[in-house]
Amino acid sequence: MHEPRKTRRQTPRVPSNFLYGKLVPIAIGLMAVILLAVIVAVLLPLFGWGY
Amino acid sequence: MEIITLLPLVSTAVVFVFAVLVFRRYAEKGGKHLLLWGIGLVMYGLGTFAEAALAFAYSPFILHTWYLFGAILTPAWLGQGTVYLLVRRPRVADVLLVILTIASVFAAIKVFSLPTNDALYDVTLPVSAQYQSVMERDSLTRAMLAVFATYGTITLVGGALYSAYIFWRKRIMPQRVLGNVLIAAGALSPALGGVLVTRGLGDYLFVSELLGAIIMFIGFRLATTQQPVEAPVAQPAT
Numbered sequence: 290m291h292e293p294r295k296t297r298r299q300t301p302r303v304p305s306n307f308l309y310g311k312l313v314p315i316a317i318g319l320m321a322v323i324l325l326a327v328i329v330a331v332l333l334p335l336f337g338w339g340y
Numbered sequence: 341m342e343i344i345t346l347l348p349l350v351s352t353a354v355v356f357v358f359a360v361l362v363f364r365r366y367a368e369k370g371g372k373h374l375l376l377w378g379i380g381l382v383m384y385g386l387g388t389f390a391e392a393a394l395a396f397a398y399s400p401f402i403l404h405t406w407y408l409f410g411a412i413l414t415p416a417w418l419g420q421g422t423v424y425l426l427v428r429r430p431r432v433a434d435v436l437l438v439i440l441t442i443a444s445v446f447a448a449i450k451v452f453s454l455p456t457n458d459a460l461y462d463v464t465l466p467v468s469a470q471y472q473s474v475m476e477r478d479s480l481t482r483a484m485l486a487v488f489a490t491y492g493t494i495t496l497v498g499g500a501l502y503s504a505y506i507f508w509r510k511r512i513m514p515q516r517v518l519g520n521v522l523i524a525a526g527a528l529s530p531a532l533g534g535v536l537v538t539r540g541l542g543d544y545l546f547v548s549e550l551l552g553a554i555i556m557f558i559g560f561r562l563a564t565t566q567q568p569v570e571a572p573v574a575q576p577a578t
Contacts, residue, residue, distance in 0.1 A: 300512045313508050313517060317501050320524050324497045327528065330535045331489050334482065 344466060347546040348391035354553045355385040358560070365564065372433070373425035380418030383409045388549055391467055398461045401452075403475060406467055408451045411534065412485055413444055415492025418527070422499035440491075447484050454481060468542030493531050500524035500559075519563025526556030 303309055359381035366374035387410025390402050420440055424433045455476045462470060504520035507513045533548025 303511045303514045309508075309514060309517075313504070313521065316521050317505055317508070317524075320497065320521070320528060321501055323528055323532070324493065324501070324524075327493055327531045327535055328490055330538075331486050331493070334538070335486050 342464075344543065344546055345392075345395035347550050348388040348395070351388040351546070351550040351553050352385050352392060354550070354557060355381055355388060358553065358557045359385060362560070371424075373421040376421035376424060376437075377418060380414055380416075380421060383414045383417055384549075384553065387411070387414055388553075391546065391549075394467045395463060398458070398463055400456045400458060403456060403461070403467065403471065404452045404454065407454075407471065407475065408448055412447050412451065412488045415496060415527070415531065416440060416444075416488045417492070419492040419495030419499070422495050426499050426502065443484075443488070447488065450481060450484065454478075466542055466546060468537045468545040470542075489531070489534065493527070496527045497524045497531070500527065515565055516563045519559045519561070519565075522559030522562060523556050524559075526552045526554070526559055528552075529555065 359378050362374055362378040362381060366378060387406055390406035390410060393402050394406060417440070420433075420437055423436055424430075427433045427436075457474055457476070460470070460474050500520045500523040504517050504524065507517045507520070529548045529552035530545070533545040533552075536542075536544045536548075
């Protein structure tokens with residue numbers, strides 16, 4: 290008698306599409322740039338630059 | 341009364357509902373990140389509530405409360421939650437929390453000891469447009485603000501972007517990707533508003549806080565929604 294083979298549960302993969310493939314990385318990259326700009330704007334006055 | 345002065349009331353309501361949901365999730369599932377996010381959101385709400393109160397009546401205590409929670413502590417405590425979520429070594433997160441707690445107590449003592457020119461305060465104007473002339477901040481206070489804001493923004497926004505990128509690269513959990521992108525965008529909103537305040541553009545702060553609270557709320561709901569999982573295909577017995 291054979292036992293049923295164990296099924297391995299996998300998290301479903303997202304199918305390829307333009308929105309997911311292109312817009313998400315653009316949004317992440319854009320926000321990373323804004324994050325850097327905010328950090329620079331916050332820290333500059335500490336070093337006597339800015340206002 | 342201008343409508344802009346009512347925005348902090350709406351922000352307060354949104355943030356406290358958000359905080360209740362986060363605490364409820366913490367009660368159900370545990371996780372220090374949820375506890376710290378909840379604490380950070382309560383601080384967010386205290387800041388926006390102080391803003392709303394300052395549109396009706398002025399007191400140095402409310403002004404100091406607004407500056408402490410609204411400007412200094414909120415991003416750092418929210419970011420500390422993300423540190424607990426992403427840093428695999430719990431000891432590192434614990435040490436950072438101890439440092440943050442000590443620094444927060446010091447900041448509270450420092451902020452509440454700042455002298456104020458009470459006669460200069462005008463309740464018809466937003467607090468963000470006049471606090472610089474009313475509260476006499478020294479260089480240590482400004483440095484504290486910069487350090488807390490930098491730590492909080494990097495950990496909260498950077499952590500959300502990092503999480504979004506990881507899930508996106510693995511091509512799994514699209515709701516969590518979108519949720520983290522929204523959390524990052526929502527956290528950036530008041531951070532940008534805060535930068536504009538330091539450049540003398542205080543009118544945008546209230547809008548940025550409300551937008552930030554709503555967008556982060558939606559992002560959190562998306563990121564924590566149960567993903568639909570396909571039923572595994574049964575393997576035939578051989």
